[in-house]
Every structure is written in C-alpha cells, then in structure tokens.
Amino acid sequence: MPRTSAALLLYRPAEEGIEVLVGHMGGPFWARKEAGAWTIPKGEIEPDEDAHAAALREFAEEIGVAAPSSSEPDIDLGEIRQRSGKIVRCWARRGSLDVATIVSNVAVVEWPPRSGRQLEVPELDRAAWLTPEVAAPLLVTGQSTFLTRLATHLA
Numbered sequence: 288m289p290r291t292s293a294a295l296l297l298y299r300p301a302e303e304g305i306e307v308l309v310g311h312m313g314g315p316f317w318a319r320k321e322a323g324a325w326t327i328p329k330g331e332i333e334p335d336e337d338a339h340a341a342a343l344r345e346f347a348e349e350i351g352v353a354a355p356s357s358s359e360p361d362i363d364l365g366e367i368r369q370r371s372g373k374i375v376r377c378w379a380r381r382g383s384l385d386v387a388t389i390v391s392n393v394a395v396v397e398w399p400p401r402s403g404r405q406l407e408v409p410e411l412d413r414a415a416w417l418t419p420e421v422a423a424p425l426l427v428t429g430q431s432t433f434l435t436r437l438a439t440h441l442a
Contacts, residue, residue, distance in 0.1 A: 314398070392410055
C-alpha cells in the first residue's frame, strides 16, 4: 500500500488574486534547488488517524505554529499521486501568518548519501507567500494540481 500524507494549503487574498503558503525543503540536497524543491506543508498520516486531523498536525509541525483558525470550512482539494508513488490528500484554508515566525521541526538525513554520516536538518528551511502562478513550477511534481483545484473552487 502506498504511503499517504495529508496537507494543508493556506491561502490569503492578495492584489494579484490570492497567495499560497509554501515551504522550501531543508537539507543539503535541496539547498541550491528551487524548481521542484518547494512543497505544501504535509506529512504522513498515522495509523487510525483522521486525514484532516493529520493535515492540521503536520502543518503545525512543519511550520512551527498551528494553522490559523477560520470561520469558513476547509476546502477539500482531494488527492494526488506524486511521482514517488506517495498519495497526498490536501485541504485549503483561508488565513494568514507571518513567515518570519516559522520554525520547522527537524529530520535526520544521511549526507552525503551512503556515507553513514547523519545530519539534523529542518524539514522546511524557509516559507513564502507566492501567487499560484509563481508557486506552481517550484512545487514538487503533482502538487500544483492542488493550486488549480483551489482556483477552480474559488472562481
């Protein structure tokens, strides 16, 4: 069975329409990459965990603060299968936060690969508010589908 992650795509009104909150993946592999190195905050769903609850938990872990509350219901954007085979289920929520406050949790990676050397790196080393047009080519392949679905829902 493929791994399944849950994601929360935060969006806010902007002069150009909307902006979405995306994060740049941390660690030496991603350090000098832009295209394909950004992601919607997400993480794996624990056994017997509600997928929406997992999206909210993972957002808080990766961003370092809880998702802002909203008076509107979250928008179910469905799921995609990434090139790796991982399934990602995503919701969108209207809200805003200061990206300067973001402090991601850390992950342990082996670097360089097959070296046996372990490094602790932030899962996300930075985050940014971007228009969907700017964010789409930066996101991990497949995740831009969620931007299209959000735009369709808001139209």
